[in-house]
Amino acid sequence: MRALPPWLTEPLWDQFAALLPERPVYHPDHPLGCHRRRIGDRIIFDKMLQLLRFGCSYEAIADATCSATTIRSRRDEWIRLGVLARLKQLAQESYDRIVGLVLDQIAVDGAITKAPGGGEAAGRSPVDRGKQGLKRSGMTDGYGIPLGRVLAGANRHDSPLLAPTLDRLESLGPLPDTITVHLDAGYDSDTTRALLSERGLHGRIAHKGEKAPIQASRRWHVERTHTWQNAFHRLARCYERHVTVIDAFFDLADTIITVRSLIRRSWTTHRWDERPNRRP
Template sequence: MPALPSWLTEPLWDQFVALLPKRPEFHPDHPLGCHRRRISDRIIFDKMLQLLRFGCSYEAIADTACSATTIRTRRDEWIQLGVFAQLKKIALDSYDRIVGLVLDQIAVDGSITKAPGGGEAAGRSPVDRGKQGLKRSGMTDGYGIPLGRVLAGANRHDSPLLAPTLDRLDDLGPLPDDITVHLDAGYDSDKTRELLSERGLHGRIAHKGEKAPIQASRRWHVERTHAWQNAFYRLARCYERRATVIDAFFDLADTIITVRSLIRRAWTTHRWDERPNRRP
């Protein structure tokens, strides 16, 4: 069963393989040149998509094509090369060029998920009887395109994570002069308002004690993006222990979300050879 439809997988792979360095089929240092061939990068890439989408273990996804060790080794190799982060940046740049990021309206919010394996970014979850959990402080544009995130233990409050989350805006290049940040009542404090004022940002913050629908504003976009990310079961129930690996899977998921939104929104205005027959 494919993890993603072909109209989404193929453009992802075409760009992904362009970021990989050229590697010989056989290792040049082998004295006889007759050892096993290097496993194809496309096989590992498809396995990574399956891991992200279905949330299964490396051993469960391994087969005669490649072993679990090979998947982990190639994954770490790609992380060290920064391929996942580059892929996400290219997807964001393409979306901004074709559709346009809504950067004058930013939404930030936290989301807690399970982390049964613990690890560097895990902490005691206040909503799961103290079990290990992972919090991500996510930031989206006005449509819900993920712009970045900060990982922390589930016991961290949203408010202290706002500053490092907003720092991700520095990676986006030129920004509008007037930016409004939409936040929920968890950020309702003078400290948050001072932080936004120091950065030249306007805050639209829900007030504590008032019903959310009255002041929901455009905050629902980040809530929807959290739901999109949790549809990838690797992120909804994270067994990875290293923060770099978790970030890599998040970068891959954010790339998929961005490219999927790009294809969906450009379907009615653009034509290309591999365009789906129906709007996705």
């Protein structure tokens, strides 16, 4: 079953394959000089997309082409090599070069999702009868392109996660002289304002007790990005137990969101060989 349309899968795979190191088809240390052929990276990559999109288990997605153990081992290999994180970085750089990241307007907010399997980053969820949950403090640019995240237990408040989330800005290179950070009323405190002032950032924070539509500020971009991320069922209901694996799936999801936005926004201004016939 196809997890993504070809106009999105193919450019993702082309760039991903370019980041992979060369591997022999057969294991060179086998005493007889032969062994089972190495499972193709493209097969595992497609399985990873299916895992991310549909949220199924490794055993359910395994078939005659590869086993669940092979998917897990290749996933861990790619995490050690940093391929998924590098893929996300390249997607951001391409988007910034072609369309342009709106870095003078930043939005930060937290989102709580289910984590039935518990794990290193899980905690008691205050909105799900104390069941295990995961909170992500996400940051986006002024359009909604994901820039980074911090994972924590669902029982953590948004405000203490703001500083480590803003630290993700350091990896983006040169930044505008003036940056406005849009926050909801959960961040309305003197501590938050002092934190923003120390970093030379301007804050636009909703006030507690005052009702205001989300459209009144540019905070709705991060809310939309949380919705985009929750469309990947492995993130909305996370059974992974290790933070490194969860981050890897988030990197893959953020890459898909960035490349999809890049193709949609450049469809009317650029031409390329694999350009979709209609605007996606």
